[in-house]
Amino acid sequence: MNRVLGVLAVVAVIYFGLMSSDPQARSPENHQNLERRIGEWGILTLGVGFVILTGGIDLSIGSVVCLSAVGFGLILENNGSPPLAFMVILASGALIGLVHGLLITRLNLQPFIVTLCGLFIYRGLAQLLTQVRFDVLAGGLGRGWPEGSRILRDSSRNIGLSQPENLAWLTAIQKGNLPLGEWTGIVWLDIPNPLVLFAMLAIAAFLLLECGAFGRRVYALGFNEQAARYAGINTSAHKVACYVICSTLAALGGILFLVKVPSAAPASAGNWFELYAITGAVLGGFSLRGGEGSVLGLALGTAILPLLRSLVIFAGIPSDLEFMVIGFALLLGTVADELLRRGSFGKVRGTG
Amino acid sequence: MSDRAEPAVALLEAREISKSFLGAKALSGAGFFIRQGEIVALIGENGAGKSTLMKILAGIHQPDSGSLYLDGNPIQLKGPDDAIRRGIVLIHQELNLADNLSIAENMVLGREPTWGGPLGLVDRSATVRITREALAKVGSLLLPETPVGQLPPGQKQLVEIARALSLDARILIMDEPTSSLSQQETDRLIEVMEELKSRKVSIVYISHRLSEVSRVADRVVALRDGKNSGELARGEITHDAMVRLMVGRDLAGIERPQTQFGKELLKVEALRHAGSAAGGVSFAVREGEVVCMAGLVGAGRTEIAETLYGIRPMVGGRVEISGAGFLPGKPSEAIRRGLLLVPEDRRNHGLILAESIRGNISLPNLRMLSRFGIVSPRLENRMADDGISELGIRTTGPAKPAGQLSGGNQQKVVLARWLAAKPSVLILDEPTRGVDVGAKGDIYRMIEQLTARGVGVLMISSDLEEVLRLSDRILVLHEHAIAGELARGEMSEEAVMRLATGSASGRAAS
Known part of the structure; x- marks a missing residue:
């Protein structure tokens, strides 16, 4: 709990810094932008949180975001129905997580390596998919190859969002607001739907992890996998489940990405997202050793990077320095956490 | 005084x-x-x-x-x-050896003999010589090149002592x-x-x-x-x-009353794992009986326990629990059938040290504490409080992390977890190692109470005093095979040691 209060204090300090930097920063529009971004990134951070709890890591999140965005666009482009596309992409995300989990638990491969391979493979696959001429492919499969026809284009291309008129519900999720402000007349209460979605997912994660038997077992295996095995926990199944949750949420993030932008460049869409997600979880108090971290902390930790980025803009810091600011923030957070931990550990022992 | x-x-x-x-x-x-x-x-x-x-x-x-x-x-x-x-050299209770290094590398760690002047290359032959001398002082014939991670705890301790001796x-x-x-x-x-x-x-x-x-x-x-x-x-x-x-x-004396034992709860026939002797092991544990597995470190006692519980793969054999067939392989399945293990390595296998006493007791019992996957705090607290009072765990409260408890109290937490799980056969692997006299007495009393209720206990212990005091029957293991079985009237330290060192069975074979 102490740690969550610490993260809350950091968020508060950055927030007040941001608010005092520029009148523009205080506008409802800026708040909406921030909330939207926190929601979008939060979904990814939540996913990687599950994996980090097991003591693992997922470096493939950004590439899964990209592949999902591209895949979703391609299905729509080829006249797939949006609900079908939505389900197919989420299922593919789950499948990716399942493969990661099985490679890690059955073959005992290191999560870092497995998901690093994923980082390369899914981005490459996304690039490849944008080159495929599905009409030719389908025609060829149906009637035999026409003379001289080529299935692949010369280069990858950006995938846009076609048939947006069929996507009202998705667009509403991505771009709409919870119209509390409209009802109450308080403009601040117009909360962007991505944040609402994140909040709902976070509540579900809270129930699962911090109130549920599943979470107890995940925390236990993350802290000491052997002891968890001796306590009768199917550690492999629980780990696999965490990777499935992570990649499924990344796939959801990919769909939201495409609906928002609304165009995905296979070479760059989702770049760095896995690192933002991991940073958010770590700033929120998750230990990469596993078995440590709370959903509330994660939610607050997620807010730190968007706030910092906004601060960089409004405080007039050259945007080239953004990465440095983020890096130092993470370093400071980690150092402070370690020092606090030493202090509080002593206190705990003293009372015992 | x-x-x-x-x-x-x-x-x-x-x-x-x-x-x-x-x-x-x-x-x-x-x-x-x-x-x-x-x-x-x-x-x-x-x-x-x-x-x-x-x-x-x-x-x-x-x-x-x-x-x-x-x-x-x-x-x-x-x-x-x-x-x-x-x-002045201290040998720690928790062994301080690097598992990934060899015995020799551990022996000279931080004071490696070198040659080549400023290059500081490790002098391998000197390292091996120092190690041989040190190991000889504790009568060990281990090869200096052996990775420490491959040694059982008993051998590691000897290496640790040898290292201290080599520090003069x-x-x-x-x-x-x-x-x-x-x-x-x-x-x-x-x-x-x-x-x-x-x-x-x-x-x-x-x-x-x-x-x-x-x-x-x-x-x-x-x-x-x-x-x-x-x-x-x-x-x-x-x-x-x-x-x-x-x-x-004065410590209250514990006398096991002579009891009639009930039906066979656990029946093991020709159980084999990867390191077993050819014929495997066969034995049975009856209702209300305490069967002790005695033997030297490395005789294969822990391996049998872990195979039955599903930690190690079973290679061959047949197991019955309460007359019905049981296929070892998953601890969760063993727990469901009431076959429970208190592991030898309390800190690494028995407990989640960062987790509270409460959380450690409930961990394998979460299913009976939850509805729709959500753990009931009320039921969980009750289970923890029951365990704490039943075993007399000395703590300020159920929220205290298990890692902050003394060895005896930690062991009681592991026991409390299995009492709540309704044991049929309880396997105790060195249950009183590193446990103080008072807690030892509590653990003995608990074994008494459990057997009185009809639970079968299979105990592994290297403490002969304890084995003789608690056992209704002793199985003595030697090199992964049962060298002999001692009933109440036949038990003595000499009888156990003769079988454990192979001198008795050797005579029988020749």
């Missing part, structure tokens, strides 16, 4: 030592001295301050008040390396050196200690095994609640006298 022996000739002395850890007093005015070539046993219940006092002598902790004298001169130890330079210690401090050693290895260690003593090395020795203490100690110093509670000279050292000094009262 205020009339302590005159410490005029003390080699190392500590006077009026007090030490607190953030408010909690570990030592208040404790004193200690040791002469050259003397073996002094330090006894006391867990939490009495033994380890703290030893760590102060070894420079790991600095005392809040009080003073240390070496050869009569006041000294201040700046750290463990300072103590080692002065010839004048004063050797051993914190429970025999807790993971078999009888044979213990005997060898005691020989080593006596040999060192004749070479004028002084040995401070902490142990819960009082029979050993009475064998080796020249003098016994007892601590209770951070203070000296008395001393015993050579002639006065008896089991009862030591227990009185440690707990301040």
